[in-house]
Amino acid sequence: MGVKNLFLTGCATSLISLNLFSQDKPNILFIAIDDLNDFVNCMNGAIRAHTPNIDRLAKQGTLFTNAHCQAPISGPSRACIMTGLYPSETGNYLQVNDDNIKRSNKKAGESVFMADYFENYGYKTMAVGKIFHNGDGANSFDEYGGRFDWFGPKPTERINYDPAKLPHKSGSTQTDWGAYPEHDSLMTDYKVAEWAVSKINSNFDKPFFLAVGFLRPHVPWYVPQKWFDMFPVEEIKTPPYLPDDFNDIPDFAKRVADAPMMPTTEELIKSGEWKDVIQAYLACIAFVDAQVGKVLDALEKSKYVNNTIVVLWSDHGYHLGEKNRFSKQALWER
Template sequence: MHLNLFNPFRSHKTAFAGLSAWVMAFLMLMFTPASGQEARTNNAPFNVLLISVDDLKDWVGYLGGYEGKVYTPNLDRLAAAGVAFTNAHTSATVCCPSRNAMMLGKRPSTTGLYDNNQWWKATLPEEISMPQYFKEHGYYTAGAGKVFHHTPGNNPPCSWDEFQDQVFDDPWNFAEWSAERYFLTYGYRGPIVPFPDWKPLNGLFPHNAELDWGPIPDKAPEDYGDVAAVNFATDFLTQPHEKPWFLAVGTYRPHLPWHVPQAYFDRYPLDEIVLPSIREDDLNDVPAAGKKLALATAREFEKIAAAGKWREAIQAYLASITFADEQVGAILNALEASSYRENTIVVLWSDHGWHLGSKQHWHKQTLWEECTRIPFIVRTPGITPADERCPQPVDMVNVFPTLVELCGLPEKADLDGHSLAPLLREPTAAWPYPAISEIKTGNMAVRSSDWRYIRYHDGTEEFYNRKTDPHEWTNLIGDPRYAEIIEQHRKWIPDTFAEPVPGKNSFLFDPYAYSFLHKETKVFIDGKK
């Protein structure tokens, strides 16, 4: 079968194999209203379709974060159908804390969930997640792929009526682990195969398990792991459901390793790749705590640059973005062809951004714009105007209270965020809150309309004028001209930060019963309740 990999309406194995081009073109027109708000055709409760894209920074067409050409037709058409927040930021700049903050509606500084080595259900058993709250109020909840963090223990059954685990493209045993240990570490339930002799594809030695890119030999495009999550979602959307539903689906790309089919690389010729603008002295005015975060993965960037593979790496990241965009397109197509189109809220977000050499950094886990700014789009039939941009600063703890209000559920008063419903109705309305991002304990960034303030755990600070210094090259923290506005940003830093909750090694986890037993206190937590 011939696959047109860059048609945003390419069929997946279970989605629209027989639809003709003119039907799909009609669907696209239907999805992008010319003006005004879409009318709801009935008074049925809203369904919720929550789409997460892993490690996706602002390098998408409608945000213009990449100075070259990036192909994201499906994210762009979703932005054209609703409200796209152009100053949206993650609540935490690493996967698990970011997803916990969004799905629990509470910041790391409130919960103590600061890193990937913590289970929210084991340590905070009384917390109610977003899908669980919807489930308790009459919704059928389903999920697939990377929604919470993908490793075992992060998606307790109490949140879901059904859930399909993340399917991985790389079940390679590079440390002679048992299948049980591999499952507990990565969540992969299938057969473990020996580490392949074709790794690393990018030729970088010594090999890093994640720092690789290229198409997996002899792997068909439809067999990549993210397609399994998309197929789950498209199947779900073709079925009748008696209850209103909450469906969450997450793609793993563009998370490392950047293994996607060759056709996606071909879209980005190396001679057309635009390298990020960087300065060798960029860290000179950054305090020691900030330098420590920046230089934590500097060796990876140095290895890539020394091998002359910087352009190749950026090409691979862009290819993975376009691959993820196509997965989003398949889900949107399924929704548009379903009976749920007129009463389904669509929310798309990313868990954090990504550095590709700026601040001498590779990866995530910093508090600069490169790492905090993310795509965030909301489409709500009858409420959101089409093709609108909201410039107000927002972060992801606001999603939970927003969906609660839009769906008419009882207010959940203990959440940290605020409903974005006023901005969905009027995207340029006044908004009194900044966007707040965190990494580890005591490190926080405050992003307002024009400024970025950073406070580290030791009290050291940074301050940037985003209008005149979009690369954040000049730290203004010591400039007396900005003392008053700096003080206005400081007030958003909490007086105290929650102590980190115990790590995974404090518990005995049974992945089959989905229970946690604290090794010292012997407290038993049932993840099904």
């Protein structure tokens, strides 16, 4: 799934058709996962990750298997989701902060963020982690828990991949992979889940909209060793790959695909690291699925369980060797 959204709802009612004028307004638990492709087990992708918690959510609700993002990069995709407008309408094609989305043109300026919409109908709005691409979420929600250590923690030196040390690479990237840190509790997403759980266990005098933004499996692919151990390298499958796949695409598409700081499939085949990268990506998915599970478990044990709609989505997918690339930013579907 190069660019498909994973979009699940925890009940059969679509969020779009939600009647906010009803007296018994449901709470909304809005879960975002960065760079998640169709390796999620219930999506039946070319490779299957270990995602029991996302899978159980899919079984309880509606699974959208043909929902596509409007731009295969975080900024415009998230702006689209949070405003309901296409990038072509807002003019947002790059990695914009939440407070800059409405400055691009008149239509964008008149848009209503999703959280504001719920607030206008009497909801308490809360968020933690990555919901918009960047910016201070405190400007967009009644209460914001922060992003903690952003994409960290990170080791003092890269573990497996450093384009600065490769003569044929240029540009910067967070791309790297390896077992780090030692404990889950040091991970940003662990802290995001803990904050979300604390809110679910709180008392509110009004319905709530709670947005929970997880970072993994966004690079760097660092998670503790136990998550890597779930996917032995010798059992890893690789996705379909054609060495001449660029031959039939236009020059502009080739320029988009040329990410000079990123590894290519050919390079990782030669170095023997292709399966290592996929292992790291799968490990990150398994880790973030466990954090999703903590939040879902808290909801199921709470007094809000029978009056909460759960939505889970990703801003876009990610290539793991297909089309000779390890990145996003290409509007392509298997």
